[in-house]
Amino acid sequence: MTELDDLDLRILNQLQHDCAISNQDLAARVHASPPTCLRRVRKLVQSGHIQRRVAILDPALMGTGxxxxxxxxxxxxxxxxxxxxxxxxxxxxxxxxxxxxxxxxxxxxxxxxxxxxxxxxxxxxxxxxxxxxxxxxxxxxxxxxxxxxxxxxxx
CATH class of the missing domain: 3.30.70.920 (Lrp/AsnC effector binding domain/regulation of amino acid metabolism (RAM) domain)
Known part of the structure; x- marks a missing residue:
């Protein structure tokens, strides 16, 4: 998957701001069906466009301020x-x-x-x-x- 289309870009934009979003909510936000959305996310992971999904912690609250x-x-x-x-x-x-x-x-x-x-x-x-x-x-x-x-x- 080398060429990203508009749907891929919308999915990536949503996920980089909130990777914990449910597939149902993601599909609604990017105007796609849930199965299409799930399939696209899997392809984006397999192709390396999505390297990993993480939670960003507050360093000060974690004792590393x-x-x-x-x-x-x-x-x-x-x-x-x-x-x-x-x-x-x-x-x-x-x-x-x-x-x-x-x-x-x-x-x-x-x-x-x-x-x-x-x-x-x-x-x-x-x-x-x-x-x-x-x-x-x-x-x-x-x-x-x-x-x-x-x-x-x-x-």
């Missing part, structure tokens, strides 16, 4: 070194997002931790204690004005 935005530069630029470091990051639960970037640091990370002590433990465990790391620069969010997981769907 400190968000750190971290830039990491590695000591060397070899692919094997970057791959090994990345594998370590991907295994760390506090690292919520991991991006390889160009023209600056090698990685930009988003970490969610309880407090500064938890950040310091994370930094020692994954960053400053790693011999591959040359430089770490961290920023701490003081407020979140926008957090949106949806992708703009246009045709």
């Amino acid at each position: 400190l968000t750190a935005i971290i830039e990491v530069s590695l000591d060397g630029q070899g692919a094997a070194q970057a791959d090994a470091f990345e594998a370590k990051l991907l295994a760390e639960p506090a690292i919520r997002q991991c991006y390889r970037v160009s023209s600056g640091p090698d990685f930009v990370l988003i970490a969610q931790v309880a407090d500064m002590a938890a950040y310091q433990a994370l930094a020692l465990r994954c960053l400053t204690g790693d011999p591959r790391v040359r430089n770490v620069r961290s920023f701490f969010a003081t407020d979140c004005r926008k957090f949106d997981t949806s992708i703009e769907i246009t045709r």
Whole structure:
């Protein structure tokens, strides 16, 4: 399923805002029959357009209210070194997002931790204690004005 039609796009738009919606309600919102809607959702999952369905929790209420935005530069630029470091990051639960970037640091990370002590433990465990790391620069969010997981769907 490479080409998405208007019905697929309407389904995706609804699901990315509320994936817990019932198939009946989804079908009504996108103006399709429930069996058609169910079949389309299954195809969107199988094709990889829908990667997963999740609940988004409030970090502060879950005890992880400190968000750190971290830039990491590695000591060397070899692919094997970057791959090994990345594998370590991907295994760390506090690292919520991991991006390889160009023209600056090698990685930009988003970490969610309880407090500064938890950040310091994370930094020692994954960053400053790693011999591959040359430089770490961290920023701490003081407020979140926008957090949106949806992708703009246009045709």
